[in-house]
Amino acid sequence: MKTQAFRTLIVAGAAVAALSVAACSKKAEEANTAAAEANTAAAAADSAQDAAAASANAAADAAATAGNAAADAGNAAAAAGNAAAEAGNAAAPAAH
Secondary structure: OOOOHHHHHHHHHHHHHHHHHHHHHHHHHHHHHHHHHHHHHHHHHHHHHHOOOOOHHHHHHHHHHHHHHHHHHHHHHHHHHHHHHHHHHHHHHHOO
């Protein structure tokens, strides 16, 4: 009788140990899956950050180009104003 009880206890202990190992390995697989998903999300965030930086650089370049064009237009207007003033000054002595 003692031997049968001892065998039953050993089999029950082995079953509990097997269930524990199975449960732990399942959680490890879930953790690995979660880690892989986190890595994928991090890579996507990194790509989005790179795209945002590229867009910001393109916007800064466009703003600089627009500023340069505005400066060129201002310089051209000033040159035209100077030319008109010189023409007016040249015409003034002829009118006297």
